Amino acid sequence: MDGLRQRQVVSALERALDAMERGDVASVAREAATISRLNQREDLRELPTVLVALAEALAAGDEEEGRRQLRLLGELLGPSPLSARAARVVATAWETR
Numbered sequence: 001m002d003g004l005r006q007r008q009v010v011s012a013l014e015r016a017l018d019a020m021e022r023g024d025v026a027s028v029a030r031e032a033a034t035i036s037r038l039n040q041r042e043d044l045r046e047l048p049t050v051l052v053a054l055a056e057a058l059a060a061g062d063e064e065e066g067r068r069q070l071r072l073l074g075e076l077l078g079p080s081p082l083s084a085r086a087a088r089v090v091a092t093a094w095e096t097r
Helices: 003-022 025-038 047-060 063-077 081-095
Strands: none
Touching: 003 025, 003 047, 003 081, 025 047, 047 063, 047 081, 063 081
16 A cells, blocks of 8 residues: 555545535535545545535535534544544534524
């Protein structure tokens, strides 16, 4: 496994969360495509799909779907700073509605 590629996956995930915070679904999708191209870990195979679905749910105001996608994202990332950040992004999005 190429460690540099996996670090680039983490960077793309961070940028996707930044974009999600701004409500920029197109940028989330772009970063998800980068993740899809670079990822080498089978356990993260669904990460791009979940990121886009979460961003779309937030943009649409679909709280139920957003919670479902956040739960899936948490399962993919496990207990981690990125998982916690995603939860904060979603919580903030719901609070500002």
